[in-house]
Amino acid sequence: MDEPRTPSIVPPEGLTIRVNCRTAPRGKPTVHDVTVDADGRLTTPHDLDLERIGVALGGHLTCVELADHDLPAAWGLLEHTLRTRPADVVNVGTAHWAALAPAAGCGCEEETWPTAAQAAEHLRSPGHWAKAWRSSPARLAATVEALGFTVPAGGTNPLPRSAAEGLLAEPDAADRLWAAGVPFALVPELCRQLSPTGIPIPTHVVVAHLYAPREWAVLEKFVPHGPVVLAWAAQHRTPRDARRPDERLAWVEAGVPLATIDRVFAGDAYDLVHAKAYASETGVDVPRAATVLGRWQESGTTPAVRDLVELYRHDPHAALDPRCAPAPGAVARTVGLAAKRGLAVDTVTAALALARHGTAPDAVAHLSATRTPTIHLEVPR
Ligand SMILES: [Zn+2]
Structure with missing residues (x-):
């Protein structure tokens, strides 16, 4: 799926800033300009490759420090606090969200978070970016300022609640996206692709699309079945889905009603092959067979399919009745x-x-x- 572009931190023509460039940490500075382009690359009057060799041999140059440490750190921090691109967050398991690129010596090397928003919040902390690029909090702050920003403390969502109206299902969807670090610029196009008929979709579907590649790989297959089925699949993830990622889709493709699938998925007793076996033995269609299995699963007592087939042979009407499974x-x-x-x-x-x-x-x-x-x-x- 194509991703629409989001605006850069600096204008398209780049940003020129003045640098006090030193060849020793406390040496006398030479003042010169450098340019930061829209992709965050730095142009300086130096031959940086040559200067890097000098730094590797124990030398010092402010512009090498800026190009290789302070600017990428400030850039990463600003991208996350301004939400100019999706956060470097990845889903690594049910209710486990992690930093995509953990920083050496940072808490995110070990920690995961229960929500995408909490993981994204970590990636909005200056400490993480200072460690990730071996900058320092002070140099990071100075670089952020040189780029025309102040070190943001959280920041508030500039979008009104109405921004996501008609696109996403929840009334507070704009805030949920903001918390999860999702650039709003991506959202209208994403919703159009995920819900071609324009029915609002749950925010979780957008977050999964961006941050949960494994989950998205499963959910994506529901897109052709329409936004109602997609939203249902996103909201009804169970441990059974985690164990057998493609099973839910197979039930949908067999034409089984969503409510029936939910009943069957409340437990582990019946697979689609059981519904097909019941159908072939009794002559009812697979959705009908699944409905019977779903009722038994829901009742908490789960006989073998051959016993349910026996019940059908005894009294087809009673076997298919909504109250076929005793309480x-x-x-x-x-x-x-x-x-x-x-x-x-x-x-x-x-x-x-x-x-x-x-x-x-x-x-x-x-x-x-x-x-x-x-x-x-x-x-x-
Ligand atoms: Zn970190």
């Missing part, structure tokens, strides 16, 4: 009643009997009639 309380009563009659049954057996016979007493009566109590004989080969 946990009713299952517990059936287990209890069976125990009173000296019959040990597990919850799945009790639930299946209940589904077939309707009431706990009928289920237990049927169980006692059909079950040989407790003794299992091994048949010798």
Whole structure:
């Protein structure tokens, strides 16, 4: 996906600043101009490559320090505080956001943050940038000032809340983007690409697109299914999604309703192959089969598909009914009643009997009639 350009920190023609250039840290300065171009590159009257050799041999030159340390540090800090490009933040796991390029000796070498906004906030700290480019807080501040800014303390969102209206779903979306360090200039085009019909999308989708390449690689595949499905996929991430990234999409592509997928994903009992097996054994379509599995998953009792197929063969109408899966309380009563009659049954057996016979007493009566109590004989080969 193409990324639109964001404005630079300095004007397109570059910015000329005056430097007190020294060949020793406390030496007498020579005053001259340098130019910073829109990409943050420095042009000086020196041959910097040659001067770098001198510095490597123990020499000193203000312009080498500026070009290789102080300017890139100030540039990184300003890009992040002014939100001229997406923050150097990356998602490294569920609720773990990290610095894309941790700075040696900085907290971000070890630390991750629960939100993209918190990780982005770290990247708006002068300390991080001073360490990242081996500058110093004082030289960093002086360079930021030379570029025409003061070291920003947080900064407030210049955009009104209405800026994201019609693009993003949440009323405070403009503030969420600002906190996550997302340049607003990117947002209208991004929303247009992610939601071609113009339905507002959750801010999280934009943040995932920019900062969570692994998550985005999954979410991107939902784009052709439209913004409603995309938003749903972004908002319904579960541990099951993390383990099997492409499974949710497969359910969508099988035509299973979103609410049914949510029911199935509340647990781990049923895969799409189970829905297909139920469908092929019963002749109902896959979405219908998934609905049955979703109801059983939601009930908390999850029989094997072959047992659910048996229920269907017994009474197709009841097997497809919205109340096909007995509630946990009713299952517990059936287990209890069976125990009173000296019959040990597990919850799945009790639930299946209940589904077939309707009431706990009928289920237990049927169980006692059909079950040989407790003794299992091994048949010798
Ligand atoms: Zn850091």
